[in-house]
Amino acid sequence: MSLFEPVRHGRLDLPNRLVMAPMTRSRAGLDGVPTPSMATYYAQRASAGLILTEGTQPSPQGQGHPMTPGIHTDEQVAGWRAVTDAVHAAGGRIFLQIQHAGRVGHPSVHGLTPVAPSAVRADGQIFTPEGPKDLVEPRALTTAEVPDVVREFVRAAERGIEAGFDGVELHGAMGFLLHQFLAANSNRRTDAYGGPVENRIRFAVEVVEAVAAAIGADRVGLRISPGRELNDIAEGDSIALYTALLDALAPLGLAHLHLAASDDEELNDKIRANWPGTLVVNPLNSFPQPPADAGLENAERWLERGADLIAFGRGFLANPDLVARFRTGAPLNEINPEGLYGGGDEGYTDYPALAAPPLDPPAGPAGDPVA
Template sequence: MTTPKLFTPVRAGAIDLKNRIAMAPLTRNRARPEDDAPIDIHVEYYRQRAGAGLIITEASQISPEGKGYAWTPGIYSPAQVEGWKKVTDAVHEDGGRIVLQMWHVGRISHTSLQPGGQPPVAPSAIAAEAKTFNGQEFLATSAPRALELSEIPRVVEDYRKAAKNAVDAGFDGVEIHGANGYLIDQFLRDGANKRTDEYGGSIENRTRFMREVVEAVVGVWGADRVGIRLSPFSHANGLTDSDPMPLFERAVDILNGFGLAYLHMVEGQTGGSRELDEGLSIDALRAHFDGVYMANNGYTREMAIEAVETGKADIVAFGRPFISNPDLVERLERNAPLAEPDRATFYGGGVQGYTDYPTLDAAAVA
């Protein structure tokens, strides 16, 4: 019997993957509260999941300003780099590959999470219809202030520094978070970007910030170790655009010019429906991209096998199934049952619901 292509190796840029299953970035809110550094439980959590062809870490803020939720890890301080180095060493020792997802939340934050209690920053001073968690309660996100034109190079530089820190932490590459209503996505979409300077208005202007960030990160890593995640039709965190199809066709054109390791696309609503409104097409965007394509959003084993066999995707990213199935690749390959996750332990806490899910063989013995 022929092995489905999903379980065969693939090369994403300069990164050799042992299979075509990626662990999607999953925010778990377990970083050390005093400095947002990964700790020992992160080492074990990621090591357990090293069977994935590629692990994409939970989103990690590039600066204190980029933080939007309590207890999320960063990649801007020596302590954070040291914490992540232990993670990458463990994953590599178990034969895995791991990239860091670089994150700036933009307006999806609260003053209590910002340095000095300042307002979050965004392309424009437009509040999001979203909530965040500050470590004590869920709160409506704070009204942001618009970034001054003179500040934008500083934010781009924060991405570059974070990329360098990811090198020092031993990652195999990085993924730029351009999805789900966070800062890069806010610049792209006219629902959040009302600027009248060279970063707003036309599609060319609204894609400028994304392009500059990619340029900065590629300058550190080389394009063949950089991926990017987009969610072209998602309304996550209250973000909309009046005409997303031409916007994201142009965004993909720009990304094609870099020769990135991969494009990671959220197909439909983030964590929700895959149905699209008339005139919107993931397939058209996928056909537009001339590199390695990573599909994401609600894939089953059967869907993933079919997508890779037919060329609709080169890699398929799974999110929540990796929470409760550390050996997800083996389970999918054996067509074995998947364990259900405990939603009450998704965010915050310790080892419970984090590193205590058994593998298939361990569960059978028990």
């Protein structure tokens, strides 16, 4: 199996197995509308087998950091349509990642109290328009409100298809809302959504099932980060948790499961063994490391372990033509750390691509080059 061979993914035929991982870049307008620079940025990276966008909030209350895009207004849909048009014109394929931040938000960003499965504050800070601030205690969703949030995800997915996306990925990782319901330390509910594993997976399963029913399971992916404690998450028994989650989701026929690889290799192997469909793996923290092609080497090892697609974040961030660079062994651009979050086009759309190779001269009637 090669990174550079074509592969079927849901309704799509991908030209290679490299995926551009979702990365928050904070370049949207204050109203959450994607900008023309975002269209340029994603179109530059259209040689990826599949692009997964940055996390996009399904509602104002779902926003975490400032200047992140939404998908809950007509203006946001129109802004994303410019992005998908640009990517498709460049020959690419693109999924919208839908992310509800849950308790990883702040009233100074959206003027609302964050919501979560339980009123448990996450330890840590978040960047706001007024600088870094401690995370606040969220408001626990009532049982009656949970279906409303499920509908937010469904409507966001429908709007994503309206905006021209080839599908959506639901963000169930990194300590955001879906993950907060899964984890024992952030979910202390006593209703049908809390307590034992079969209850803690309920919200995630309901969201995935509802979105799949609305737009087609073969246009839906789910991202997970088992065993990772980002945003003050502690899952409890991760193997039991994800075994139950994958058993519930496997019959749906989703486009993919996106694994942000765990440091626990036994857990990674359990995920692969328990998932019958397409597995996207983001090795995390493997790129860039010396030597410069460590990310490529790690990707090839994951293909040998059973991954179907490999997601690169920082590699695509600094190398719009990462596929060509990996294919040819060309050197990689260094990341401009000052351009990671927010700002203008510097450190965003100004990373150089390789010079195009010269075209072969046209042949004359006898097959000889034309002078």
